Amino acid sequence: MKWSRADALPIAALAAGIALFSLQRARLVNAEAGLKLKHDVYLLPPKAQAVAMSLGYRAALADFIYGHVLVSVGVHLSEKRHFEFAAAYLETVNELDPKFRDPYRYADAIITLQTVAVPEEAFHQARAILLRGTREHPYDQELWSAAGGFLAYLAPTNLRDPRDAEAFRQDGARLLARACELIGSNENIPYQCITAARLFGDAGNRAASQAFLEKLLVVSDNPEIRALAGGQLAAMGIQQHAQQFEKAWRDDLPFVSRNAQAAVGPRFDAAACAGRHAYAGDACTTSFRDRATPANP
Numbered sequence: 001m002k003w004s005r006a007d008a009l010p011i012a013a014l015a016a017g018i019a020l021f022s023l024q025r026a027r028l029v030n031a032e033a034g035l036k037l038k039h040d041v042y043l044l045p046p047k048a049q050a051v052a053m054s055l056g057y058r059a060a061l062a063d064f065i066y067g068h069v070l071v072s073v074g075v076h077l078s079e080k081r082h083f084e085f086a087a088a089y090l091e092t093v094n095e096l097d098p099k100f101r102d103p104y105r106y107a108d109a110i111i112t113l114q115t116v117a118v119p120e121e122a123f124h125q126a127r128a129i130l131l132r133g134t135r136e137h138p139y140d141q142e143l144w145s146a147a148g149g150f151l152a153y154l155a156p157t158n159l160r161d162p163r164d165a166e167a168f169r170q171d172g173a174r175l176l177a178r179a180c181e182l183i184g185s186n187e188n189i190p191y192q193c194i195t196a197a198r199l200f201g202d203a204g205n206r207a208a209s210q211a212f213l214e215k216l217l218v219v220s221d222n223p224e225i226r227a228l229a230g231g232q233l234a235a236m237g238i239q240q241h242a243q244q245f246e247k248a249w250r251d252d253l254p255f256v257s258r259n260a261q262a263a264v265g266p267r268f269d270a271a272a273c274a275g276r277h278a279y280a281g282d283a284c285t286t287s288f289r290d291r292a293t294p295a296n297p
Contacts, residue, residue, distance in 0.1 A: 042085045047095040054096060062097035065089055069103075073110055080115045087111050087125035094132060104133025105143060108150040112158075123155045127168065134175060141182035148175030 044050055044065070054061040069089045076083040090110065093103045107129040111122050130147040137143050152172025156165035 040081075040084045042088060044089065044092055047092050050092050051095055058096045059100070062093045062100050065096070066093050066100070066103055069093070069110065077115055082114060082116045082118065083110075087122065087129065090129055091125075094129065098132075098136050101133075101137060101140070101143065104129060104137070105146060107133070108147075108154070112155075120159060123158055123168075127151060127155065127171070131171070134178075139182055141179050144175050144179040144182065148172045148177075148179055152176060 045053065050061070051058060066089075069086065072083060072089075073086070087107075090103050090107055093100060108126045111126045111129075112118050130150065134140075134144055134147055149172065151168045152175075155172075156168045159165040159168065
């Protein structure tokens with residue numbers, strides 16, 4: 001290959017371009033490093049349209065969007081930026097696949113636990129998603145317990161309006177109370193039951209607190225939990241109906257569990273009660289709750 005004078009001009013232009021690029025590269029890199037993103041861009045259509053655009057592959061699209069959310073969470077944390085549309089993405093995932101559990105389980109952390117302060121609206125968005133999760137999974141103890149803990153403890157401290165904070169606490173107490181009624185392996189659940197009863201009592205809902213503590217005394221075999229529940233009832237000045245249940249259980253069927261005795265009900269004289277209408281407090285009632293209720297005058 002022979003070079004001619006005609007090749008000199010392109011070669012010189014290329015060399016000059018490389019030299020100019022090398023001179024400007026450092027300045028451009030420094031300028032780009034100083035630029036910071038301030039706001040996100042939401043990339044999805046409205047929820048109803050997203051469902052239509054899935055063409056029937058709703059679960060697959062929900063998985064894809066949720067994966068994008070998890071990656072975006074990491075990016076925003078590393079860049080110390082607010083993930084503005086976290087709730088909007090999760091709501092779309094919920095609409096596409098309402099039974100997809102993980103978005104409900106981690107919604108509060110994804111939306112509110114960020115490296116920058118989040119607006120108060122974020123806690124309301126998380127609350128709506130968590131409550132939908134409990135409706136979609138009515139027997140998931142872990143989900144109810146986690147949602148109740150967030151609403152009862154974490155969220156209220158970030159709300160300015162005391163009425164909003166109290167509404168969150170009561171929702172949290174309700175969810176914790178429901179978690180106590182579900183079957184699970186979490187050993188901390190009974191202690192959360194005591195807290196739920198206390199939240200009901202602090203809000204002035206004395207009847208709900210009393211009923212819940214008495215139910216806990218009936219079903220729990222843990223002496224520590226029973227002592228806490230009994231002490232809380234005593235502090236409220238309420239006679240423990242559980243003591244009446246305990247005596248009836250020991251006198252009637254001491255070889256069965258508390259739950260079995262509660263299901264069977266109290267002993268009554270079938271012959272003496274035949275044809276009679278049982279009133280609250282009457283010996284012919286067939287439930288411990290009615291038996292412990294004061295008799296009508």
